[in-house]
Amino acid sequence: MIAETSFATLWSVLDQTGTLRPDDRVPTGDDALDLRAAYRDMVLARRIDTEAIALQRQGELGLWPSLLGQEAAQVGAGSAVRPQDVVFPTYREHAVAWCSGVDPVQLLGLFRGTTMGGWDPRERNFNLYTLVIGAQTLHGVGYAMGIVRDRAVGTGDPDRDRAVLVFLGDGALSEGETNEAFVWAAAQHLPVVFFCQNNQWAISAPFSVQSRVPAAERARGFGMPGVRVDGNDVIACHAVTREALATARSGGGPTLIEAVTYRRNPHTTSDDDGRYRAEQDNREWAAKDPIERLRALLCNENSPQPLDRAFFSDLAREEDELAERLRSGCRALPVPEPGDPFRYTLRDLPRDLARQMNEHRAFVAGAEGGLS
Numbered sequence: 251m252i253a254e255t256s257f258a259t260l261w262s263v264l265d266q267t268g269t270l271r272p273d274d275r276v277p278t279g280d281d282a283l284d285l286r287a288a289y290r291d292m293v294l295a296r297r298i299d300t301e302a303i304a305l306q307r308q309g310e311l312g313l314w315p316s317l318l319g320q321e322a323a324q325v326g327a328g329s330a331v332r333p334q335d336v337v338f339p340t341y342r343e344h345a346v347a348w349c350s351g352v353d354p355v356q357l358l359g360l361f362r363g364t365t366m367g368g369w370d371p372r373e374r375n376f377n378l379y380t381l382v383i384g385a386q387t388l389h390g391v392g393y394a395m396g397i398v399r400d401r402a403v404g405t406g407d408p409d410r411d412r413a414v415l416v417f418l419g420d421g422a423l424s425e426g427e428t429n430e431a432f433v434w435a436a437a438q439h440l441p442v443v444f445f446c447q448n449n450q451w452a453i454s455a456p457f458s459v460q461s462r463v464p465a466a467e468r469a470r471g472f473g474m475p476g477v478r479v480d481g482n483d484v485i486a487c488h489a490v491t492r493e494a495l496a497t498a499r500s501g502g503g504p505t506l507i508e509a510v511t512y513r514r515n516p517h518t519t520s521d522d523d524g525r526y527r528a529e530q531d532n533r534e535w536a537a538k539d540p541i542e543r544l545r546a547l548l549c550n551e552n553s554p555q556p557l558d559r560a561f562f563s564d565l566a567r568e569e570d571e572l573a574e575r576l577r578s579g580c581r582a583l584p585v586p587e588p589g590d591p592f593r594y595t596l597r598d599l600p601r602d603l604a605r606q607m608n609e610h611r612a613f614v615a616g617a618e619g620g621l622s
């Protein structure tokens with residue numbers, strides 16, 4: 251069974267000076283988080299984010315929701331996923347997508363408007379981004395019900411047992427769908443882990459106006475354990491997600507994890523957060539930067555996995571190559587066919603929709619003819 255944390259405090263093992271506190275809940279040996287890999291993933295995810303914002307500013311993307319500040323929560327959770335597990339993201343899980351092997355150019359396609367989805371969820375076990383707040387919680391719960399009926403839970407076979415990892419924001423906790431998902435997951439003891447990144451803001455609504463209790467505390471009322479973890483501590487986020495997923499796979503039921511973090515950029519590139527929050531808060535959270543925290547540990551003379559100069563120079567080169575690939579890949583994304591939205595909605599197109607598709611194609615062709 252997963253151990254509940256005290257709701258008053260955040261469970262954390264790595265502090266801002268890079269000091270790692272020994273704790274039995276942190277996996278060791280072969281099970282330990284690969285800290286170099288986690289550092290690399292966080293740095294590259296941040297670079298994807300930075301490049302995407304620049305592309306949006308250059309008019310290449312319609313919109314971009316930044317993950318700045320949430321890298322540890324996402325890499326910690328994303329690196330705990332096994333290949334047979336399935337992830338249901340929101341629209342901000344770029345670092346989890348990266349950990350799942352989704353090509354970041356495909357992420358850009360969604361925000362460039364060249365695709366309705368971007369990748370094949372069956373290839374990566376990473377579902378499509380969901381813009382409808384909370385909808386993915388029920389999708390994940392439905393999938394978990396399927397896993398149970400496939401008898402892929404609690405068999406004891408580590409390659410067979412599966413779990414679902416659902417991401418949500420603090421704002422999604424106020425959605426009816428999310429609460430229905432919690433009811434079903436707990437009542438049916440489903441193999442699902444809800445990973446709530448409490449980044450303090452739902453666009454301009456602070457968490458304090460949405461809840462009188464910490465998010466993790468709500469779990470008990472639904473009948474599942476709640477865990478409150480420092481979302482800027484990648485080692486702690488990995489440990490709790492790993493434990494919760496193991497519990498789910500073994501038939502131990504669902505968990506709600508609240509990873510307390512902060513959205514350091516505006517909600518999206520279309521938002522002006524200066525209208526609703528204080529710059530001082532942002533400065534305070536910038537000082538708790540999750541990447542700097544792990545870097546401090548790895549550069550410490552007692553580091554469990556010391557990093558040398560070559561590691562940093564190789565990573566800087568890798569970042570630049572990735573950035574170049576994103577810029578050229580984004581501009582080269584194919585323009586969709588006018589009929590694509592129809593083609594990807596239903597396997598067999600009903601006659602009426604086929605007629606609408608042809609009308610739409612003719613309209614677009616006519617408009618293009620008129621422009622030339």
Ligand SMILES: Cc1ncc(C[n+]2csc(CCOP(=O)(O)OP(=O)(O)O)c2C)c(N)n1
Nearest residue numbers: 342381382383419420421422449451452453
């Ligand atoms: C069902 C629904 N209601 C409202 C919106 C408008 N909306 C878009 S983002 C957002 C806030 C979501 O906040 P949170 O769940 O905390 O996630 P975050 O953006 O902070 O990652 C809202 C209300 C929506 N997309 N879907």
